[in-house]
Amino acid sequence: MRVNRRTLLAGLASLGLAGCGGSRDRLFGTDTHPADYPTVRAFRHFGDLIAERTQGRLRLTLFPGGQLGAERDTLEITSFGGLDLNRVNLAPLNSIESLTIVPSLPFLFESEAHMRRALDGEPGRRVLASLEPHGLIGLAFYDSGARSFYNARRPIRTPDDLRGMKIRVQNSDLYVAMIRSLGADATPMDLGEVYQGLVQGVVDGAENNWPSYESGRHFEVAPYYSLTNHVMAPEVLLMSKVRWDRLSPADREVVMESARDSVPYMRGLWDARVASAREALLAAGVRANLVDPAPFRARMRPVWESFVTTPAQRELVAAIVAMGEGSA
Numbered sequence: 001m002r003v004n005r006r007t008l009l010a011g012l013a014s015l016g017l018a019g020c021g022g023s024r025d026r027l028f029g030t031d032t033h034p035a036d037y038p039t040v041r042a043f044r045h046f047g048d049l050i051a052e053r054t055q056g057r058l059r060l061t062l063f064p065g066g067q068l069g070a071e072r073d074t075l076e077i078t079s080f081g082g083l084d085l086n087r088v089n090l091a092p093l094n095s096i097e098s099l100t101i102v103p104s105l106p107f108l109f110e111s112e113a114h115m116r117r118a119l120d121g122e123p124g125r126r127v128l129a130s131l132e133p134h135g136l137i138g139l140a141f142y143d144s145g146a147r148s149f150y151n152a153r154r155p156i157r158t159p160d161d162l163r164g165m166k167i168r169v170q171n172s173d174l175y176v177a178m179i180r181s182l183g184a185d186a187t188p189m190d191l192g193e194v195y196q197g198l199v200q201g202v203v204d205g206a207e208n209n210w211p212s213y214e215s216g217r218h219f220e221v222a223p224y225y226s227l228t229n230h231v232m233a234p235e236v237l238l239m240s241k242v243r244w245d246r247l248s249p250a251d252r253e254v255v256m257e258s259a260r261d262s263v264p265y266m267r268g269l270w271d272a273r274v275a276s277a278r279e280a281l282l283a284a285g286v287r288a289n290l291v292d293p294a295p296f297r298a299r300m301r302p303v304w305e306s307f308v309t310t311p312a313q314r315e316l317v318a319a320i321v322a323m324g325e326g327s328a
Helices: 005-021 038-053 073-081 096-104 112-120 123-127 173-181 191-200 210-214 243-247 249-283 294-298 301-307 313-321
Strands: 024-032 059-063 085-089 136-142 148-150 165-171 186-188 205-208 223-230 233-238 288-291
Touching: 024 038, 024 205, 038 059, 038 085, 038 136, 038 233, 038 249, 073 085, 073 136, 073 233, 085 096, 096 112, 096 313, 112 123, 123 136, 123 313, 136 243, 165 173, 173 186, 173 223, 173 301, 191 205, 205 223, 210 249, 233 243, 233 288
Parallel strands: 024 059, 024 085, 165 186, 165 205, 223 288
Antiparallel strands: 085 233, 136 233, 148 205, 148 223
């Protein structure tokens, strides 16, 4: 039976507001990814840990697959307490908290290990803490993979290979600026429209991680996959501050520890998903090529200057860069 989104959201909001004077044992969460996606499975694991550690007193009801709407919509509902928990990408947070822009910067992270080290450390804690004034408690970061370019024309080995191409991007000013700095034409487009856009020539290519490249069947019409690994922006697991404030100190500790403990579980699922997608795609004839990131990174200076504009952002960038392999 299909969920009536408006009725369900109204019901959840009334539950949240009705609970302001006391406690309830049910936590409601949402994730736009499908039920078998690593973030959703990790979200459920997080809920299982909470239930186990509270002897079943706190339990999670999760709505995956975008049942409650797009991330921007559910994020607003979470901030005023209509939803307890949410898993979102960094992009919809960029407009409300400038520090969340930093982990999304192109070519910020030298490797996946660098990204995880920074997000697990003080830089990551700083970003999560910055969300509290906006009605959100940042619990943990989940992986969203390394994004690379794919297209229907040719391998991308240097920025000049992108010149003149129409590249689909998320509806993000940062991503648009990145594509333009590389000499290509940025075309914002919903993910569900990309396959048809590639077929019809509306776009020549796009950029995403191995699992999304596979699951969207984009490789069928854009077989050149160039490993630029240009963005490694994470996902974020959030809790409504309204709901957080109603938890006891002991329950807050359980929620925070359970969130942290779900991260290695999620990363194991993610790494396996990436490996299986890569193997399947190469077997299907995808032509993948390695890329020297240096010429691409050199083009990012004006992009960084445009989006890193506050002292707090600059300090965060410096802290993350200092944790890279080249600084060890």
